[in-house]
Amino acid sequence: MSTIWTPRLEDFSGSKYEQLANAIGDAITRGELTPGTKLPPQRRLADALGVTLGTITRAYTKAIYRGWVEARVGDGTYVRMLERKDTGPLDLATCQQAVTDQATILGDVMTRMGRDPVRLAGLLDYHATHSEVQQETVLKFLAKSGVNDFGGKLVFTQGAQQGLYAALAAVCAPGDWVLHEAWCYPGLNRAAEALDLNLCGIPLVNDGLDLDELAACIERHKPKAIYLTPNSQNPACIGYSESQRQRILALARANDIIIIEDDVNYCTSTEWSQPIWQLAADAQSVVYLSSISKRFAGGIRFGFMLLPARLLPRVNRIIHAQCWMVSPLLIEIGCELIRSGGIHQHRDAWITSLQQRFLAMAASLDLEAKSRGLNGRLTLPEGFRANNVIAALASKGILARSLADFGGPANGIRFSLGRIPRGEEDEVFSRIHTTLADVLNQGIAVV
Incomplete structure (x- = not known):
């Protein structure tokens, strides 16, 4: 007997038939459609979804091509994917994008690239510079997102972390000071240590930085750079107000400081605001960093940065010294994800x-x-330590992270909500709730 399974197509990207094919793969991966399950008859599913019979046929054919299902002559279409294996604890400690149809989209991209051997051959050589087509692809993508180049220079990197290191190395000399948010991305500490730079954290407020403390630290340390994450601050889960961005920009300009703006962290369309780079509109006082790690998947190490033209030669030399060149093949995969629309995942409703x-x-x-973007921040009552709760959660198969890892308070916990599997939200939140309630009711440390 066939299932009455009816997916929500709006949760997936592409045309209607692609959405349905991706929904089939997602349901199989999550265990909603188990091996041996018969898919609904095509006409019945077409009526349920309000689409044409041809749309269902194309979707089923694509699912067969991907190896997820098999057609049995005269009997229908059945799930053939193997059972999911136990992957261990649920990792809510690492900030990652929600898993929907990324593997499918990436597979389609690589299949298309594989059908063009001339194009692939051109990506296998050493390249001293990025191709104009790739640069144009990313610049158009940024402009569509509301970020213009203003005559600045675009540089590709192996993830935004490399861009951060290169920007710091280009702007600062050993012993220089860099200001940053008091609760800060740990990758900054590693880059600063490697470059022998001094760091000074600025306290956070509800809409950004403590501006009085920022001004005092500028006067005290004469910094060369300020590192910020204004759109989705991790782990504080706040966004900077426009007035904050404007005042920080004015302070930086008045004191000849470069703002290194990290816009990697995902945020929904309602949370996103114009970056400081866009407000500056001069390509002189800001370095803008981004990547597709939090937009698509962390394993695709494709980052890009917009920077003042005067910094380009030094940044290029630094990247060249680190890795000779950023892989043209990896850049092309990222650009193809952008061109195909695969990077534009319909995840806002799910994350919200x-x-x-x-x-x-x-x-x-x-x-x-x-909560903001992919993360949620929880503050325990005074006297409770986050590490005790994190240990208790780990015993229940859930990993989380202390805010102390970011320079935050010892009673704060950050959860990466994007990794909660679809269909398992009730069970996951129930486990978290029960564990927190037990610790709070006991009022003692849990190890």
């Missing part, structure tokens, strides 16, 4: 629903919480 459930769970325990 996880944020809302996280905040509701915290409210039911009378705990302070914030």
